[in-house]
Amino acid sequence: MPAPLPPLVLNEWFRRSARDLPWRRPGFGAWGILVSEFMLQQTPVTRVIPRLEAWLRTWPSPAALAAATPADAVREWANLGYPRRAIWLHRAAGEIATRHAGRVPDDVEHLLALTGIGDYTARAVAVFAYGKREPVVDTNTRRVIARAVQGRSQPGPPSRGDLAAMAALLPEDDRESAVFNAAMMELGAVICTARAPRCGECPLLDACAWVGAGRPDTGDLRRKQARYEGSDRQARGAVLRALRAAPRHEARTEHVVPDWPDAAQRDRAIVSLVDDGLIEAFDDLIRLPGGGPQASSSSESSESASRAGR
Template identity: 70%
Template sequence: MPDLAPPLIAWYRENARDLPWRRDGFGAWGTLVSEFMLQQTPVARVVPRLEEWLTRWPTPADLAAAPPADAVRLWANLGYPRRALWLHRAATEIRDRHDGVVPRDVDALLALTGIGDYTARAVAVFAYGDRHPVVDTNTRRVLARAVDGRSQPGSPAKADLAAMTAILPEAVDDAALVNAAAMELGAVICTARSPRCEVCPLADACAWRAAGYPDTGDERRKQARYEGSDRQARGAVLKVLRDADDHVARAADVIAEWPDPRQRDRAIDSLIADGLVEATGGMLHLPR
């Protein structure tokens, strides 16, 4: 297999976007918050929200001291709001178990609420400079094409970590750069629908290009349409409760105009089950 590290590093040094979490001194807590926010959410929506969060809660202890409702409210329209609750719980665990310091050890990170293989290794690598494989959706697509000659990656698997490890240089700093570069390449060049192969630094080494860009199928799970979905109903309920500040609202009044009352009630029930909404005497409010 060609050595992909040198062209990835050279390209990244010249072309990496200037993003807050890539700046010197950003810190492990900022890295952790950014990784929570970036899951299935575009960078452009994350950056302003991230700056708000870190201004209001510059340490895990600051967030842990706030009511969970504040975290859900400030999460606003980032989507998948359970992440706000998980981040609040993780902050509490960091305060109580790790003296308020985001742990460096991958296993310790994995033990925190809401943190999986990707986030744990991302914090260890990008905040602390350790050598681990970091694999997100963009990385998996780059590896599928450049190494395996496939048009799209398969379903996420533990083997992805081994595949990324295989292209990492031994030098710790270079390994971190390759992790970041593979993610960046997948985000801006080796995209899912319109890859810009003519400007890709891996063009000469890419197995998919060498094979003539075959369509090898797409096993990615398709996301359900948002319009008219239960997710949209959940979002509408949460918006009402976020805008209500500390007040509560009668369940029957929340998005009363929603065209499908059964879907509205199902959305409320699911939000209560997820801990994002609490019900007290027929009244709804964010978690306290």
């Protein structure tokens, strides 16, 4: 029976040793934080920082991004991965401009209603940009709770219960609860890491249920990621990479990644990219969306038929 988790000990550690990250600078702003959270969805911090700073120089406000074309957004997204996020962020900027007068909303409900924003990002913005008292749960938080509280070596698959588990740990004070959210993520990122946790440097060592139990291997219930090599995802990535590099960001369909080993797979990738709004196609030409004259002819195939709020 371990001691209960001491949030203020963790907060003290965070205030002493947190990394200096751009979105933690005072006055970074809700828009900068929102953009950073989009980019940080499944992309490591070190890869995000340079792209974030370039993005915010180009589009310092939601209205600025909303006025750009989707092609501009996809191009600036560069190689961050999951490029649908660039389209979603562009859409969210338009929604903020029209529905919220250009101000990033400060409550979870309105944030959740924006395209591309889920449980994590909505609460991260509410907490880190506006100081709300809400549980923020990401992969780091889930791992720290699994170990320090539940005594497991790895977290189970994500579930709604994660939110309640984090809510139960939050300090009452708004300010401390916001710091605690950031501190749990920081601890998971730099000390309580997935592969080789540095328990010797952990401020929660004395309270950790997993350490108290002798660091047992409790198994890994998470689902395994599909193979990337040879996948449709790789084909999509190759097509998009080629278009980002092409003159006027367009190309003849049969000349895009001409050496791709599976032509049918490449064509499938093109169809799905059109469906996602990441490219547009007419005749035998494909290009980044909204990047030139006479936009769209067959772009809206099966999308928008099923997209509703939760």
